[in-house]
Amino acid sequence: IFLVSFIYTTVYSIFKTINPPSIWKLTIIHTNDVHSRYDQINEAATDCSPEQFEKKQCYGGIARHKTVIDKLRRENKNSLLLDGGDQFQGTLFFTYYNGTINSEVMNLLEYNITAIGNHEFDKGPKTLA
DSSP: OHHHHHHHHHHHHHHHTSOTTOOOOOEEEEEOOOTTOOSOBOTTSSBOOHHHHHTTOOBOOHHHHHHHHHHHHHHOSSEEEEEOSOOSSSSHHHHHHTTHHHHHHHHHHTOSEEOOOGGGGTTOHHHHO
16 A cells, blocks of 8 residues: 555656646556565576576576666656565575675665565564664
8 A cells, every 4th residue: 555655646746747738658667576586597487507598498587687677767768666575585595695685686776666575574673674
């Protein structure tokens, strides 16, 4: 509810500054339930091997996310990058770095708005903070 209210308020304030006859496009780029999955994976959702990489059988990964997000932002001047939560938990990136890598990745991608998911509380509020 907070996320929807925030988006509405943000979009409304932007539209207030535009003349009514203008056509204005807003591109929303969205991620959800990333669960610290920053490595590329194969079709079976396991680690991608060098052979699979050479055959272009790998998917996802933070490098691909960054490439696509940057491309969308270049092509769409008015864009917002949103996340629906659950960045924490799921891989050794979270287990080992205890959430700090998640924060660094989100800052790298330059999210405009993010929600807090239930897994952000897995290790208590101190880790979330």
